Amino acid sequence: MLESIFQNLINALQWGSFYSLIALGYTMVYGVLVLINFAHGDIFMVGAYIAFFIATFLIGHFTLPGGAVLALSIPLTMVLTAGVGVTLERIAYRPLRRKGAHRLYVVITALMCGLVLENGNLALLGASRKSFPELVDKVVYTVGSVSMTNLKIAVVISAISVFLILQFIVTRTKIGMAMRAISYDKFAVPLMGIPIDTVIVFTFVLGSSFAGLAGLLFALSYPILDPFMGAIIGWKAFIAAVVGGIGDIRGAFLGGFLLGFVEILVVAFFPSTYRDLIAFTILMIILCVRPTGLFGVAKTTKI
Amino acid sequence: MRRFSVPALLLIMSAALVGMAYQEYIDLYIQSVMMFICINIILSSSFNIVNGFMGEFACGHAAFMAVGAYVSSVLNVMLFTNDKVFGPPVLSPDLALYFFPLVLLAGFVAAALAGLLVAIPSFKTRGDYLAIITIAANFIVTSTIINIDTVGGSRGFMGMKKIIYAMEDVVELPWMLIWVIVSTILSVWLIRRFVFSTYGKGIIALHQDEVAAEIMSVNTNKMKVIAFMLSSGLAGVAGALFGHILGYINPGSFGILKSTECLVMVYLGGMGSLSGSVLSAILFTLLLEGLRFVIPWVDGGLHFIHLLPDAYHLSQVWKWVIIPLILILLMQFRPEGIMGNRELSDVFPRLKRWYSFK
Numbered sequence: 001m002l003e004s005i006f007q008n009l010i011n012a013l014q015w016g017s018f019y020s021l022i023a024l025g026y027t028m029v030y031g032v033l034v035l036i037n038f039a040h041g042d043i044f045m046v047g048a049y050i051a052f053f054i055a056t057f058l059i060g061h062f063t064l065p066g067g068a069v070l071a072l073s074i075p076l077t078m079v080l081t082a083g084v085g086v087t088l089e090r091i092a093y094r095p096l097r098r099k100g101a102h103r104l105y106v107v108i109t110a111l112m113c114g115l116v117l118e119n120g121n122l123a124l125l126g127a128s129r130k131s132f133p134e135l136v137d138k139v140v141y142t143v144g145s146v147s148m149t150n151l152k153i154a155v156v157i158s159a160i161s162v163f164l165i166l167q168f169i170v171t172r173t174k175i176g177m178a179m180r181a182i183s184y185d186k187f188a189v190p191l192m193g194i195p196i197d198t199v200i201v202f203t204f205v206l207g208s209s210f211a212g213l214a215g216l217l218f219a220l221s222y223p224i225l226d227p228f229m230g231a232i233i234g235w236k237a238f239i240a241a242v243v244g245g246i247g248d249i250r251g252a253f254l255g256g257f258l259l260g261f262v263e264i265l266v267v268a269f270f271p272s273t274y275r276d277l278i279a280f281t282i283l284m285i286i287l288c289v290r291p292t293g294l295f296g297v298a299k300t301t302k303i
Numbered sequence: 304m305r306r307f308s309v310p311a312l313l314l315i316m317s318a319a320l321v322g323m324a325y326q327e328y329i330d331l332y333i334q335s336v337m338m339f340i341c342i343n344i345i346l347s348s349s350f351n352i353v354n355g356f357m358g359e360f361a362c363g364h365a366a367f368m369a370v371g372a373y374v375s376s377v378l379n380v381m382l383f384t385n386d387k388v389f390g391p392p393v394l395s396p397d398l399a400l401y402f403f404p405l406v407l408l409a410g411f412v413a414a415a416l417a418g419l420l421v422a423i424p425s426f427k428t429r430g431d432y433l434a435i436i437t438i439a440a441n442f443i444v445t446s447t448i449i450n451i452d453t454v455g456g457s458r459g460f461m462g463m464k465k466i467i468y469a470m471e472d473v474v475e476l477p478w479m480l481i482w483v484i485v486s487t488i489l490s491v492w493l494i495r496r497f498v499f500s501t502y503g504k505g506i507i508a509l510h511q512d513e514v515a516a517e518i519m520s521v522n523t524n525k526m527k528v529i530a531f532m533l534s535s536g537l538a539g540v541a542g543a544l545f546g547h548i549l550g551y552i553n554p555g556s557f558g559i560l561k562s563t564e565c566l567v568m569v570y571l572g573g574m575g576s577l578s579g580s581v582l583s584a585i586l587f588t589l590l591l592e593g594l595r596f597v598i599p600w601v602d603g604g605l606h607f608i609h610l611l612p613d614a615y616h617l618s619q620v621w622k623w624v625i626i627p628l629i630l631i632l633l634m635q636f637r638p639e640g641i642m643g644n645r646e647l648s649d650v651f652p653r654l655k656r657w658y659s660f661k
Contacts, residue, residue, distance in 0.1 A: 031660035092631055101638035104360055108570045109634045111563060119623040138462070159653060214395075235438060235559060242435040276446040280439040287436055291428040 041234010371539020414539020
């Protein structure tokens, strides 16, 4: 009994890491732009596909060991996925922002960009599922009867390190200070000589590249790719980010793990069809009790 | 004269439509496109109450559609047909015709009660947190339905076609078309009457400034409950009609994608414009159906000039690439939607000479 709980906890840590990695991207963009970037889940999907193409290309054209392929494909995937995110920002969001369109219209544009990515992928590559090549040999560590693979440990460690990196960037560096300033007052910031577009592009680079990393790790752990894998996981990660208190990095990180734990524990004790039902009910109750999320700060409205 | 122009026009148009369907001048495909246009009109105009007039960002409209669809379908199947799960009919199938409006009303009430699931949290939260609650509500509703095995779970629920046959046995008319048209006209009329009444102006006041509205003696919580319940109830009616037209419903068809469609229609038409959402529903449905024919033509054309490799064919999936792209472009050039927050009579002031829609 105790061992199965530990086993579930480890699975929950891995599952929560994916949610956290995606939720961090949501919360970065939201914190700076107050924009729900609904395309983020699909950027994660694009990241997984980019990783797939890079890995198969490297394996097909060069005789490299799996580890070297992985070492090459991590930075390439992150860079290319960041490119996708920045392209979306440049083509779709920035013109709207310049025109001063209502915030919700930007959100709808983001939703549409997500649909374009999903269905464009389906239309171009076809419905056949891609299976990701196995790059690293699976090593299983067993403590008692609790088993964990090196992949799971890598996923959890990378989620934690991404969180630490982002936390460092936002709280300790000059560009992080600029980000916080933009989220505080978007109109005063350009007057202080801060290049607002550069900061926003940097935010998208950060969010999308970590979504690409999440896509690569997801593809390594669950090596079947399909175009709609990002949709549901993206929506859920967004909910996790909100439960943590959107706009706050600690909130997104913990919210992702919370959602992972709730889902895995529900599956452990109930039939798996109850997963969404119970998980979302719990999250809704949390939001009803603390309407601004776990770490969110209520905005005061002036009369 | 002006008072009767719009009702008369609507009456003539719907009578002509029903007559043509009765005489089989228009085939079943065109009839079903007409019905889907009407359902989308109900969906987008009812969603506009919350998202346009009240200015919230709810994105779980399909959940209420699901509640309405399931409640009315199960009720109808239970009462009037011989079903494997629910046993022999309770009432004579001849009565199905007369009970159909009541069943639609039951769908309305059930969906309106489900609307409370979103309305009560909205007292304290606004904006993006409410958006999340609505998304979560959508997931909760669909996964609840998946877990109820008597209504088929994720396999779906069917048997509504028998109701339509039962209705047609009593009087030989295209009944579904009639019900759909009647409920569309009624619900648009209801929304119009409500939103433009002095009482309903409270909703628009909430959009502008919640605190100020409260100071001006608008009971904000009550207005929110009314707006959410009306909006979700009408979505329930739309869902009920949807279920009976298709004759088969499953939880998957009321997911986030359906809600996204509703969102698209509202923002395409313009927030807070009733005629805008009617127009956008018509345009959106026609676009969706039109692309079904256009894509094979384009495919043939591109193959003819050898632009595409022979092995690759443009599939219907491209529909869902083209529509979002059109919308993205539209947002770039006209970010407030087709109508903005104006009505048809504001855009063309001379129309006021011809009608007064009350």
